[in-house]
Amino acid sequence: DIVMTQSPDSLAVSLGERATINCKSSQSVLYSSNNKDYLAWYQQKPGQPPKLLIYWASSRESGVPDRFSGSGSGTDFTLTISSLQAEDVAVYYCQQYYSTPYTFGQGTKLEIK
Amino acid sequence: QVQLVESGGGVVQPGRSLRLSCAASGFTFSTYGMHWVRQAPGKGLEWVALISYDESNKYYADSVKGRFTISRDNSKNTLYLQMNSLRVEDTAIYYCAKHRDGMDDWGQGTTVTVSS
Numbered sequence: 290d291i292v293m294t295q296s297p298d299s300l301a302v303s304l305g306e307r308a309t310i311n312c313k314s315s316q317s318v319l320y321s322s323n324n325k326d327y328l329a330w331y332q333q334k335p336g337q338p339p340k341l342l343i344y345w346a347s348s349r350e351s352g353v354p355d356r357f358s359g360s361g362s363g364t365d366f367t368l369t370i371s372s373l374q375a376e377d378v379a380v381y382y383c384q385q386y387y388s389t390p391y392t393f394g395q396g397t398k399l400e401i402k
Numbered sequence: 403q404v405q406l407v408e409s410g411g412g413v414v415q416p417g418r419s420l421r422l423s424c425a426a427s428g429f430t431f432s433t434y435g436m437h438w439v440r441q442a443p444g445k446g447l448e449w450v451a452l453i454s455y456d457e458s459n460k461y462y463a464d465s466v467k468g469r470f471t472i473s474r475d476n477s478k479n480t481l482y483l484q485m486n487s488l489r490v491e492d493t494a495i496y497y498c499a500k501h502r503d504g505m506d507d508w509g510q511g512t513t514v515t516v517s518s
Contacts, residue, residue, distance in 0.1 A: 329504030338508035389461040391449040
């Protein structure tokens with residue numbers, strides 16, 4: 290199984306500042322035949338289901354604000370929120386969909402400083 | 403718009419069975435793979451199972467393999483999860499999610515509590 294490890298476990302950032310969450314996979318999730326990384330990022334607010342933010346490691350889902358961006362390839366990935374807004378308080382998860390079981394990271398709790 | 407509505411959750415004793423349903427609308431259900439994902443109280447997300455659009459392929463987490471069965475009825479636009487031999491550790495919110503470059507749409511979830 291591919292193990293997904295996020296860092297940090299929690300993060301406090303001031304409004305308007307940059308937030309960065311890292312995700313590392315135990316093996317590459319880059320599929321060589323199409324050069325795509327099978328990595329997604331989700332946002333989950335309290336009492337709500339997760340919401341897809343980023344897929345293919347860096348493609349933003351329709352309707353997601355452009356302050357959210359994803360980067361990285363192979364085994365190391367980053368979710369960046371360029372200017373933190375109050376509504377971004379949530380838990381963020383990375384997930385690989387390269388192979389089953391489709392494992393998630395443990396989550397990163399993002400709060401306002 | 404896409405709607406996924408789970409049902410069938412409840413309180414059940416260890417060793418008993420439960421069947422969850424997920425009613426889909428707003429998209430062509432028969433052309434998408436579907437997932438079940440669960441979240442234990444205060445914990446992170448755990449992928450449970452995936453079924454292909456035509457039911458030809460099914461995949462399970464090791465934690466549920468042999469006890470849970472994912473299925474679908476494309477004529478009813480409904481996804482199912484048959485859960486047998488339930489354990490206390492199966493207590494969670496169970497979400498269904500549509501497969502598209504990850505999981506692009508999720509239901510609100512149904513709560514399963516396994517307790518004696």
